[in-house]
Amino acid sequence: MLKIHCPYCQETREEEEFHYSGQAHIARPTDPESCSDEDWGNYLYFRKNPRGRHMEMWVHAAGCRKFFNVVRDTVTYEVEQTYLIGHVPAGST
Amino acid sequence: MEKYSAYSLFKHALGHHENWQRQWRNPEPKKHYDVIIIGGGGHGLATAYYLAKNHGIHNIAVIEKGYLGGGNTGRNTTIVRSNYLWDESAHLYEHALTLWEGLSQDLNYNVMFSQRGVLNLGHTLQDMRDIERRVSANRLNGIDGEVLDVDGVRRIVPILNTSKNTRFPVLGASWQPRGGVARHDAVAWGYARGADRLGVDLLQQCTVTGFEMSGNQVRGVVTNRYGTIEADRVGCVVAGNSGVLAGYAGFELPIESHPLQALVSEPIKPVLDTVVMSNQVHGYISQSDKGDLVIGAGIDSYTGYGQRGSFTTIEHTIAAIVELFPIFSRVRMNRQWGGIVDTTPDACPIMGTSPVENLYLNCGWGTGGFKATPGSGHVFAECLASNDTPQLAKPFNLQRFYSGALIDEHGAAGVAH
Amino acid sequence: MSQSNRIPGGRCVDYGSEINFRFNGRSLKGYKGDTLASALLANEIKIVGRSFKYGRPRGVMSAGSEEPNAILQLGANPASQVPNVRATQQQIFNGLTSRTTNGWPSVDFDVMSLVGLVAGKLMPPGFYYKTLMFPQFLWHTYERIVRRGAGIGIAPTEPDPDRYDKINRHCDLLIIGAGPAGLAAALIASKTSARVILLDEHDEAGGTLLYSNDIIEGLPGIDWVKQITAELNAAANVDLLTRTTAVGYHDQNFIVAHERRTDHLADVAPAGFARQRVHRIRARHVILATGAHERPLVFANNDVPGCMQASAVSAYINGYGVRPGKRLVLMTTNDNAYEAAFDWIESGGESAVVVDIRTSVNSELLKRAATAGIRTLTGSAVFEVKGKRQVKAALVCGLDAERNALIGNDETIPADIIASSGGWSPVVHLSCHTGIKPDWREDIAAFVPGATNQKMLTAGAVSGDFSLSAALRQGASAAATILADCGFDLEDKATTSCQEHTVGMFQPCFHIPHRKPTSRSPAQFVDYQLDVTAAAIELATREGFESIEHVKRYTALGFGTDQGKISNVNGIAIAARSTGRSISETGTTMFRPNYTPVSFGAMAGRDVDELFQPKRYTAMQPWHEQAGALFEDVGQWKRPWYYPQTGESLQDAINRECLAVRSGVGILDASTLGKIDIQGPDAREFLNRIYTNAWMKLGIGKCRYGLMCGEDGMIMDDGVTACLADNHFVMTTTTGGAARVLEWLELWHQTEWPELEVYFNTVTDHWATATLSGPGSRALLAELTDLDLDPTNFPFMDWREAMVADIPARVFRISFTGELSYEINVNANYGLTLWRRLIEVGEKHNLTPYGTETMHALRAEKGFIIVGQDTDGSVTPEDIGMEWAIARRKQFSFIGRRGMAREDCQRQQRKQLVGLLPVNGDVVLPEGSQIVFDKPHQLPAKMVGHVTSSYYSAVLGRSFALALIQGGLGRMDETVQVSIGPDTWETAEITASVFYDPKGEQQHVQ
Amino acid sequence: MSNNSYAIMEQQPSIKGLANTPLVNVVRGAIPGPNAVGIEEHDDVGHLVLRGDATLLASAVTEVLDLAFPDQPLSSCSRDKTCIRWISPDEWLVTVPGTETSSVESSLRDAIVGHVAIVNVSGGQTIVHLTGKHASDVLMKSTSYDVHELNFPTGKVITTTLAQAQVIIRRLDTDQFELVIRRSFADYIWSWLRDAATEFGVNG
Ligand SMILES: Cc1cc2nc3c(=O)[nH]c(=O)nc-3n(C[C@H](O)[C@H](O)[C@H](O)COP(=O)(O)OP(=O)(O)OC[C@H]3O[C@@H](n4cnc5c(N)ncnc54)[C@H](O)[C@@H]3O)c2cc1C
């Protein structure tokens, strides 16, 4: 049972209030039309799916309705940090 | 290999069961194998078994990081059915079901495949349309099944709450009499014993931690226990860990690994003799031959390798079971657990070649691959042996995620497990 | 023999309150405070069950949640049955009705035990994998026989009369276990302002102090407990919950606890009260003070009724005032168990013999025993029990130095109770639930909690220190550490003093050797509930099941309702020995919730019956109910399905409703459609990106239909969006898609295009929508509005603000039926009034209310799709012939555009939406029916599509359908075969998908 | 009275008595109990959602509503029957007496320059007060949010789940809570609250 800090509400809330929204930092290709089927397939479906540290998006669905990023360990389920969309996690270079 | 039978039991009883042979060896690995299968779950073991049995390849190792059958094979709700919507999946799962029907005899290992029938309940008009569509498709694919109205459902499962006053009244169901359940552990052990007898080395407690590559070719696997072991071909059959293995070989997959949970009640005297599944209220239930109710939960939304999920998922599942079976309210839940399921965007598996030469994939079975175990092993063995994708496996190639030819069992059929 | 084993002095029972209860049809007496187990023992009932596999008689083994044998059926009537109740945890109450579950004709004489005797040898672990395979078709029959032996208790046959409850709790400190360690911790914490929860699964706090002879702060332990609990109950910051078991320890200190609120009072809870409650606890910190379970030793026939844990003997004597027999033989590996023998003699027991497997034993202790008249044998063991249905005697013999063989001569010591103590297993269960493994400590021969990433400390016996002083000290210091960490001031750190017996040397030992090899000796039980013997474990390893998880799965060790609380460590030790590994290498099996079983009802809480899931209603619901509507479930909404009149069938009603709309006027409650208010200078641009069609030129006062796709190019939703003002739009979505679409819009806005100035807000619930449809709708509406309804001034696909029935409204001239329609939207507070006024005034226009079924039939006649019915996530706009809704010239590559250009989406022969006319116009094709071009000669047949929507059309006087068919748009007028049942086919002709008014004259009506 | 950029509409009829609250159809009535929980609807309230940057909204709100602007997360400001609640960094919920709804909406529109959204949602939600010694117990049965006064003091506002619905909760006092609930879920929430409060008794 996760507990996630919403960077907007500035509170740690129960998992029930959030929706998981998949891997973070997948940018939409700027010019989809020039993408090959392969590029597009990679964008649509292919995922890192790491065992361990994962950067992912969540939305505070039953709260402020804001999307944000989370770094979570997919084995221990510990949430390392949460940070805003468009930012990089603390400690990244 | 000694043959198992009532007679052998009797004979060994006289010897106080002191002389039973090992069901499989505990071998030292060779330096080189023709084929290495990574993953000693049902699918991996079945692959090895059929490779040896049907394709004459005996220099095979199965490498398992834990104990045989300890992955999803050992933690699933064991529902077996073949009434899938799309032709591609229906043919594959029906192929598996046909193999299930003679599996105990083929393996000389009673996998307790119990064809007690599977009901998929419909609670809304759209559910009933989907059921009609699926059953109609099954009929034309030669798969048994019928659409039941609520009276038909009541006749089969009298203890189900079929009152009109429930939150989501049961309107009907699809019914596949040939579906059922099997004893999950026995499936893994039966294949293991069968494969071992045919010369396959089963290497347990040994984790593959990388691939021995030469250019874009796999030459072997790197393990934590035995170092590098060479192989001409490698089949990767690691379910929830497929993404991790793909990572070792340098590519990504259209797979996300999620926790999927299940639970059992305390054993009670048999009251439920079929499998009941409901998507709308989200519960899957059958009663084992030991008497416990075996209940499958919905998938947890986030990715996870922890073999455990969230308590809310369990709560929702149990509420659904009580909704369907109010008489179970006072029955008690004994144990819960989780597996790591490898989900694909279209809820269909991926079988065949990978972006790397000599490395073959068999994964993406997600929440519903137990029922496919014999079929998957059978087809994948052919794939590895012939270096070509067999007809049944063709639609399940990786290429479909680029071309868009997805087989959307999930959107269209909306049935899990 | 009423309560013939009863003695005075039981601390937990009230000798003044007699309780009558029933067991196997007999009426028995006990006292308030008794557990069912203590009351049965008081009444000298030995056999409380029959074993699962071999039908062997079994008696009470323990006094707590670790009990494997005394599993009874409770309940006085069919609805109040509770299967598998542990007698050791169930207090008795007047009228309690219990019975044993296995054993035919009775638990005292079970025919199965004869079968077990003979067939037992044929049933080693895994025997069923080896047999019952031939002939193949007979397995089903075999299985039916196998299933006859399945299960323990019986499920009720009627729905549960009780309610259950859940509550969420948050605290700074959760202390699990109210033994000395937990109490000491709570005491410290109670003096701060920290929020504290202390819980214990037992009926009262105290843990082992309830039964021991310890002295704390100069008081008998029990008095100290009473004093502390009184203090805790008085403290405002402490919640002390008894009969509450922590059953699951989940990530991030989320603990699930199960409270049995009324099970000790009656069969069925008092009215208004929840029978049981689940506490969902979020704790900042946890102290695990769950104590330890005593391990019995494994020896031959150790399951004969009368065999018990040593500590259970003390518990029954001191706690419940029951001495379960007269002559005790006690086998031990440690000093502590001697207490049971002392208690036995002190309580007037006839004789007690201690058989100590150690060769050197604390002389003080031996002296004390001698003084008490207790005979002691050292370096010896009980290796076999004599007696079938109850213990008659112990066979005792010397042990060699390695404890691998018996030496010397047997002695038969008469006994009616044989207690054993093989040491203690800390209750590490909860600590392991989040996936960590416990650590084996050789010095104490026990597993202790391993390192965890949860904020958890341990205190007391669970940490592997079994002394009372350690429990008190560790409890206090764990609490102090945590409280300091949380920033609370500690005024009082004083420690609690106690008087302590010395804890002597302890000798690890698990399995007592027999004269015969394990495989041939009488059965030596490890897991009582599942009849797993030492021989079974050895056999499993011999067959190659070497991993402890394999041993568990092959033998069923620890699979029972007790989850192997007292058997697992013995099993692990035996497996370790027979595989030549250490116990530490062998490890434990995985611990999982629940610590003890929890009723499904409690897990479901209030989410049952009416409250199983929300029912969502529109503002007009009271009217629909009055009008006798039947409802359809759409997502969580209840929507009027149709309004049957007396005697009408569904089809009759639909025909009537349809014709009314086509020829007169009908009214539909369309309030459930999702509605999203969109404001901002970039609203148009946003719509342009999210919809497939173009939005830049839509004028104020205009509406447009839009198709929404996923990035894969598949249709995901549709609806009409109206331009309210330059920067202001209102979008409608499908009923089921509303929440998803709003989240979708936010996703794109927040993550990809934050630069676009636009806001989305749901107004689904704010607007109530009454749709008038049919040629008569204008005349009706005209009566209630001053709006200029002249079609030139208010044309199709326009909207206007107006007063309707004196209520401010937005009226949209859009149509989902193909008829002249007005969708009247008002603030939902006025929805019911508007509706009633329309109905009232509509009477003379013959206004007919219609539901979703009619709406679906009417829209299908027009070929309008329903997303999710005519599409299924694998359908592109082109597939349904809606190229016109794809604006490829838009600058921005709208969502879905690239997806629909993929190879497979562009291939020939995709399935396309077409109309179907059954040749026999009386046959309504079942929705979902599969289609082939030609009747197949063999299976599998080549399917080319399926029927998505199908109705009888009252206005056409015949049936019709919509279907997705391969290359359908190029196959007009061709016939197909529709499979409508086993070997039943219907021929149908492919047509255009618009059946009624193809030119749209009705909806555009001037 | 739409201007060209945004449609503002007087949505309340001038005739009185035409309104029905979302709770028109529920079972009411007392359930006896010594410390009964009060469950009471407060209707005839105008609800306006404000979306935009705090910097754009703050002064306009203060000017039009004569209220401080709650720019801190989870805070609220209220005066008599007017209240403004922080919902998200760019969203606030304003409630005013029902009759003032569209005049407040217009005044706010007039007072604000820049990109904001104002949405009248008065028909879509309603306010329920939960009162009494056991009000917080009822909430504890209904939401996983920690409603203890230390964590959830008077004036604090949260949006969270209540049973299986969404809710905005504001603490009015130690034993008093305001719930803003959605119209279509109103029956469900009402039944839920009554059911959860049954053991204490219900006034409502
Ligand atoms: C709770 C639950 C319920 C389910 N219910 C059903 C159901 O009712 N019906 C149904 O049909 N399906 C069901 N499934 C799905 C089904 O269990 C799986 O699809 C199927 O068992 C997969 O089999 P497998 O052999 O591919 O994988 P697994 O059995 O998981 O085997 C993969 C093996 O690979 C090993 N491995 C992983 N990484 C490595 C490595 N690096 N080196 C060596 N070995 C490695 C793992 O240890 C594991 O043993 C359910 C799944 C779960 C979790």
Ligand SMILES: NC(=O)c1ccc[n+]([C@@H]2O[C@H](COP(=O)([O-])OP(=O)(O)OC[C@H]3O[C@@H](n4cnc5c(N)ncnc54)[C@H](O)[C@@H]3O)[C@@H](O)[C@H]2O)c1
């Ligand atoms: N000398 C020995 O060999 C020996 C061995 C074991 C214990 N002891 C004695 O036992 C005492 C240990 O004290 P302690 O406080 O650690 O343990 P304890 O056994 O006294 O108390 C533990 C309490 O935890 C409760 N509990 C266990 N699991 C629970 C769960 N999941 N949920 C709720 N409650 C749960 C039990 O009901 C029990 O009341 C000392 O007095 C010690 O001397 C001695």
Ligand SMILES: Cc1cc2nc3c(=O)[nH]c(=O)nc-3n(C[C@H](O)[C@H](O)[C@H](O)COP(=O)(O)O)c2cc1C
């Ligand atoms: C079909 C099925 C039935 C099960 N029945 C029981 C049971 O009766 N008792 C039990 O303790 N566990 C039962 N289990 C669960 C296992 O004990 C175990 O939790 C599961 O295999 C996952 O392994 P793990 O918990 O070791 O990770 C069952 C598992 C399956 C798949």
Ligand SMILES: [Zn+2]
């Ligand atoms: Zn938030």
